[in-house]
Amino acid sequence: MKTILITGASSGIGAAIALLYAHKGFMVFAGGRSQERLADLAVQHENITTFSCDLTSKESIENLSLNIPALDILLLNAGSCEYINDALNFDGDLFARVMTNNLIATGYCLDxxxxxxxxxxxxxxxxxxxxxxxxxxxxxxxxSKAALTYLAKTLAIDLKPHKIDVSVINPGFVQTSLTDKNTFKMPCIITADQAAQYIFKGLSRKSSEINFPKRFTYTLKLLSILPSSLWKYLASKMEKGA
Ligand SMILES: NC(=O)c1ccc[n+]([C@@H]2O[C@H](COP(=O)([O-])OP(=O)(O)OC[C@H]3O[C@@H](n4cnc5c(N)ncnc54)[C@H](OP(=O)(O)O)[C@@H]3O)[C@@H](O)[C@H]2O)c1
Known part of the structure; x- marks a missing residue:
């Protein structure tokens, strides 16, 4: 039986991936913080073992009493989103919270x-x-996400001699509790189940970048090659129209 460990599996994209891999016959170790949501997930498939842990605490990860066998896939997916609403009065605590949750916690998971x-x-x-x-x-x-991409791409180089393939997953908008808070228009939004299908397909092919949905990610990739002054102008227009 193949094994996968997925963080951020108590809801949204991670929960959908956990269920999909369980249905595909994998033994799934699914992590999150909410014990209630993890219990709801565990009852949906016998292949799923859940664990509750705040990944920003290295000690809590080390104290997990999990009997994890060798893994076929380690999928570090947990994350959260908070916006800087007033750049001039920059909220350093918010910044630290997001960087810790998305980036530093990923380092602890890798450790x-x-x-x-x-x-x-x-x-x-x-x-x-x-x-x-x-x-x-x-x-x-x-x-935090740009740093994660750099981290993944660097690991792809350094893990090559160890025969470990690295994929970086770049979703567009996906309907989850993370995006439920957004009040702006979210073009090309897809469901968590659709996102899970894209990720499954990408990981099965060992793709180094898994970008979806294509019509949205291609548009952003194209915009990213514009001169920065032009993008700054367009982005400020976009912000005013939001
Ligand atoms: N939704 C989108 O449009 C979108 C787009 C691009 C990228 N992403 C990324 O996709 C990933 C999954 O997001 P989602 O949309 O599925 O959001 P979600 O439904 O809010 O799920 C986030 C998951 O991460 C877990 N998590 C967050 N902080 C954690 C921590 N400190 N320790 C342990 N678990 C933690 C949550 O656990 P609890 O709820 O149990 O606390 C939950 O299981 C995130 O990395 C997000 O940045 C999402």
């Missing part, structure tokens, strides 16, 4: 679990297409 990935196994990190170009109010979220 704990990367060594469990088998040769010919896979590491995947959920970044975001927000990492492609600077988006309004995304000083914290976008910076």
């Amino acid at each position: 704990a679990w990367l060594k469990l990935v088998k040769p010919n196994g896979q590491l995947a990190i959920t970044s975001s297409c927000a990492s492609f170009l600077p988006l309004p109010r995304a000083e914290a979220y976008g910076a």
Whole structure:
């Protein structure tokens, strides 16, 4: 039986991926913080073992009493989003919170679990297409995701001799509790189940970048090659129209 460990699996994209892999016959270790949501997930498939842990605490990860066997896939997907609504009165605590939750916690997960990935196994990190170009109010979220992309791409080089493939996952908008808070228009939004299908397909192919939905991510990639002054102009127009 193949094994996958997924963080951020108590809701949204992670929960949908956990269920999909369980249905595909994988043994799934699914992490989150909410014990209630994890219990709801565990009852949906016998292949799913859940664990509750705040990944910003290295000690809590180390104290987990989990009997994790060698992993075929380690998918670090947990994350959160908060916006900087007033750039001039920059909220350093918010910035630290987002960077800790999205970036530093990923480092703790790598510390704990990367060594469990088998040769010919896979590491995947959920970044975001927000990492492609600077988006309004995304000083914290976008910076954390750009750093995760860099981290994943660097690991792809350094893990090659260990025969571990690395994928960076860049979703566009996906309907989850993370985006439920957004009050602006979210073009090309898809469901968490659709996102899980894209991720499954991408990981099965061992793609180094898993970008979806294509019509949205191609548009952002194109915009990202514009001269920065032109993008700054367009982004400020976009912000005013939001
Ligand atoms: N939705 C989108 O449009 C979108 C787009 C691009 C990228 N992403 C990325 O996709 C990933 C999943 O997001 P989602 O949309 O599925 O959001 P979500 O439904 O809010 O799920 C976030 C998951 O991460 C877990 N989590 C967050 N902080 C954690 C922590 N400190 N310790 C342990 N678990 C933690 C949450 O656990 P609890 O709820 O149990 O606390 C939950 O399981 C995130 O990395 C997000 O940045 C999402």
